[in-house]
Amino acid sequence: MTDTSINLYQVSCVRIGADILTKCASDCAAAGAKQVMIITSSPIAALAAPLSQALDARKIDNLVYSGPEGEPTRADLLQALAAATDFNADFVIGLGGGSAMDLAKLVAALHQSPQSFEDVVGIDLLADRTLPLACIPTTAGTGSEVTPIAIIEDEEAELKKGVVSRHLVPDFAYLDAKLTCSMPRKVTASTGLDALTHCIEAYANRFSHPVVDRWALDGIRLIAENLERACEEPNDLAAREGMLMASHLGGMCLGPVNTAAVHALAYPLGGEFHIPHGVANSLLLPHVIRFNTELEAGRYAQVAYALGVEPTGDARADAHAGVAEIERLSSVVGIDRRLSDVGISSNALPKMAAAAMTVQRLLKNNPREVTEADALAIYEAAL
């Protein structure tokens, strides 16, 4: 840690365990909340019912607001903000995957704020958050319940835009593995590989830090131990718990260190082709690691060991064995493996490479410099 400063902005209250929705309702009551807006997304709106009932039981007025199924757009945000105003919300809960939680984070931040979404896109531009905020993940991948980040798709620009601010770190996070059991296998797999990408990119990062390294390696180990089982046996609570904790650890890495080239190159897949974030990351992860290991293998060898690879004494070979293990894992859990599998053809790649170059806030973290030609070559390898 010598000569390396780090700032950790943490959730003040994290509750882990069963029956978490009741605890959330009692925290709302203790915080004096009178009008609680629960932001969720349509496929999992049923999961919000017990929370709504727990709030009803405490005579706390509440609104279950179903946002979009996919990643929220600017229009979705404006609509949710209008609903918050109509409802006169004084407490916001995000219940769902990254989409629902990110929407909730921005509603809590911008409700009756003098700042608009455009004002706060970027790093540390959000002046404050106007409402208390709780997040409850129902997927195990994004870790958004613990990050200072919210991503919105600018539908006009066909670009994903990120707001990064310590004020987006929630006040409360609730982790109940049972809430993640309803994920379809495909979502379990892609969100799990998203969490893996968070951990790997924070560990093999130009700005890595010993504190974050521990979280990252723990997260990788938990994913290696639990992802296949969570996919095979969706109600195996121990596997779900392992994945939820791995996702949380991955999220903890995102604030202080953040991700790198995999995420930068994945952005155009989301913005233009609407490929889910976790799938986009997992398509690119092995190819970016191969590109990076040419320069520096040691960190990727450690990633491989956390994935269960036995050390052979040759770091580069071990790093490549780690990549093979990631590819095996992706294949076993049924994730698409190639860009062509998700409908991207070779003539789209140059525009994607140019778009990826605009994500310098993440590219600068990558252990190896990525030029536009490099980005194109990585996309071609992944095609």
Added chain:
Amino acid sequence: MTDTSINLYQVSCVRIGADILTKCASDCAAAGAKQVMIITSSPIAALAAPLSQALDARKIDNLVYSGPEGEPTRADLLQALAAATDFNADFVIGLGGGSAMDLAKLVAALHQSPQSFEDVVGIDLLADRTLPLACIPTTAGTGSEVTPIAIIEDEEAELKKGVVSRHLVPDFAYLDAKLTCSMPRKVTASTGLDALTHCIEAYANRFSHPVVDRWALDGIRLIAENLERACEEPNDLAAREGMLMASHLGGMCLGPVNTAAVHALAYPLGGEFHIPHGVANSLLLPHVIRFNTELEAGRYAQVAYALGVEPTGDARADAHAGVAEIERLSSVVGIDRRLSDVGISSNALPKMAAAAMTVQRLLKNNPREVTEADALAIYEAAL
């Protein structure tokens, strides 16, 4: 983690690295502080000067208040509260070891509060904290900058009394290893062994939890790697950083899981004999582990591996090798090894055993039940 709930009350902002006092001053400014009371203790009051100057530079009025050198008494607390009132404090910073930080925590909690110290002794009795609070450790042992605990000696009852409340978790913690370089060797050693005791007692605990287990084992590994070096070469910043992080990790274990029989049996050594907390713990640690391993060796074998013991396949033998390693480490760093070394004679032991029995809030965490006769036998073994 199945069926195990856990609540983590976390410091919202943790800053780690060099030049931390400047950052603390700018956080005070951002929080709108006008009257900052810096609570420190006499031997390290010089360390507060740069912080005071940084606040001066921002035109923030500040008072450096030197509390007692040893663990604070009720009279010390009342005196500090009176000083906070005279100064009209609106922000409290604890700068020092556990004594200074604990005093700061209670001043921030009870300043102009309707509650008195007597009202809040115990668990979850503190209704709120009235002032914002930052903690800056200058020792590496207590981890108080991250715990919900403050300990005060009731000088009339000759008993240490604990206040445990989530409201005692600071808003800000600043970790700068340089601030710990001034510790004399003896303090480095005893506080380091205190941190080791926190980690071991949270790991081998009736209420252990996977989340806390990771912190505890990381802390034990860091202490095994760094304590001797921190004692031998007081200005080795990497060793100091390792110890400061270990202390922080040990502190993180104390809120959700807390300690057990070592701490319960150490209380009477502090209350009646004024033996520093870290020394009291390290005197008892090997003897309590030996007592506990008779019932269950597996967890103590894991502790031994984190300490660097090679597994032999026999968990009990490995656990005992771990105890031997703790005794070797204590001896190398120059810690007293026996109760008789610190002036306790055999005729004091029965009263100590009776006093230890009153600390049921910690004894209930111990993996093996401790009767008064057991406590006496442990003291006799440590004599």
